[in-house]
Amino acid sequence: MHHPNPDPPAEPRTADAHQPAAAHDDVVPHATTVLQATGTPQATGTPHPAGAPHPAVRLDRVAKRYRNTHTYAVHDVTLDIAPGEFFSLLGPSGCGKTTLLRMTGGFVDPTEGSVLLDGEDVTGLPPNKRNVNTVFQSYALFDHLSLADNVAFGLKRSGVPRAEIRRRVGDMLDLVQLGELAGRKPTTLSGGQRQRVALARALVNRPQVLLLDEPLAALDLKLRRRMQVELKQIQREVGITFVFVTHDQDEALTMSDRLAVMNEGRIEQCGTPEDVYERPTSSFVASFMGTSNLVPGTYRSGRVVLDQGPALPVGPRAGVPDGSRVSLSIRPEKIWLSGFEPGMAQVxxxxxxxxxxxxxxxxxxxxxxxxxxxxxxxxxxxxxxEDRWSGGEQVEIGWNPEHCLVLD
Structure with a gap:
């Protein structure tokens, strides 16, 4: 079983709409700290092999610290995002994920480090000089314009010929299943339809990378789940790199090819959804990704011994010395209440x-x-x-030791 802010802009941010980046005198330099992003070799700043395709996005030791504070929004982060990848930045409020996204888009300048798009250093360039588009949570549609004119907004400002605008707008509205509503105004649409218009307006400019800042957060649960599937389908069809910010673990697990879990401005773990959910490398990731039982104790000869209570079998653990304080992590769906198999731990x-x-x-x-x-x-x-267990009843529980993680 599987369980696991910045203010919105006043008008649509298209690839050709100028938005000045934060001034350099708003930030101060800081001491460099090395971050190791775990989970996959692509997540770290390894040298780029000659002749290999450049990452769609490379963040090279980027950091952000605002003037007159001692708190970093983002610590030294090195991260590669592959062309055509659906990559999510996941974490609680204030962890730095939106700041990282805005540095990628050029809305915020990093204090230190570099932002590269397809191998080109764009660190000093404003948003309108980068081949990226951004979809914000608010959608920022023009309510006085039709859907077609909203989608065509950036193309018109770029001087694209009228016939090509009509063709591209029509194709994009068909892609998001709104072609029959091209003449309608945004105020007549549902939340999910408005989200699709904002997506079409961003994609019609054919950006190299699409940045999405919690675009589904305002939708109700049922609609949000449906839009997760639709958004992933659209991303596969257009083949554009998506960088998606969310605080919703289920959302990141459902949609991502890879994801990075952030905490206090750092990447705690980076990898595929299965890697991060099934094999968390820290107590924070284990507890943040869905629900995990974290039981403190002392590791001794293949068991986690509770301070007051039984010893819980977990099997031999290479690299965990006897006598070390640990947390036993096991997902609720990995624990059995009956039908135990041979070799299962039972307490x-x-x-x-x-x-x-x-x-x-x-x-x-x-x-x-x-x-x-x-x-x-x-x-x-x-x-x-009447068959379910009730409060006060004595039960046996069991699990496969291979489903346990022993964390420092």
Missing amino acids: SGVVRETVYCGPTTTYLIELAPGVTVSVLEQNTVRSRM
Whole structure:
């Protein structure tokens, strides 16, 4: 089972709409700190092989610190994003993901480091000189213009011939399934339709990279999930590199080819959705990506020994010395309440809470004083209410040791 701000612009930001970057005297230099982005070799600033395609985006040790503060919005980040990749920057509010996106687009100048697009250093260039477009959360549509004129806005300012504008606008509205509404005004549309218009307006200029700053955040849950699928389908069809900012873990897991989890201005882990979800490299990533049980203890001979309670079998762990303080991480859906297989670890506990969630039920099970784990079970296992565990009942839980992670 799988579970896992800057103010919007006053008008649409197209590839040819000038938006001055932040002045250099708003920032101060800082001491350099090396960041290792884990998860995949492309995430680090390795030398570019001769003759190999350039990354669509390379952030080379970029950092941002605002004047009169000692807090960095972004620490030294080195990151490569491949051509045609759907790449997500994921993290809680204030982690630096939007600042990183804005430095890529030219809306904010880095304090240090370089921004390269297809191998070209664009660090000092304003947004209108970079082959990127940005879709903001607000969409920033012109309500007095038709959908077709909204989409054509950047093309007209670029002096594209009228016949080509009509063709490209028509093709793009058809792509986002709004061709029949070309003459309508944005005020007559639903939130999902307005989001698609903003996407069409950004894509019609054929940018090398499309930056998306939480464009689905204002939509309701059902519509947001549908738009996640549609947006990924559109990205595959047009083949443009998408860099997507979100704080929603499910959104990043659903849409991304790769993602970077950010925390306090740094990249904690970078990799495929499966890598990051199944094999988190830190307690922060394990807890932020969906739900994970983090149980503190001491590692001894293939077990995590609780301070007060049982020893939890996890199997031998190379590189984890006996006696070291660790956290055992295991996802709720990886824990079993019945039907144990040979070789599974098993311990006893007491059910403290049962939470019915429609297709699943979550049990909170106390293993020792102050140590409670969450267990997620499909309701096909115990479909009737009377078959489910109740508070106070003694239960056995089990897991495959290979599904556990032992984290510092």
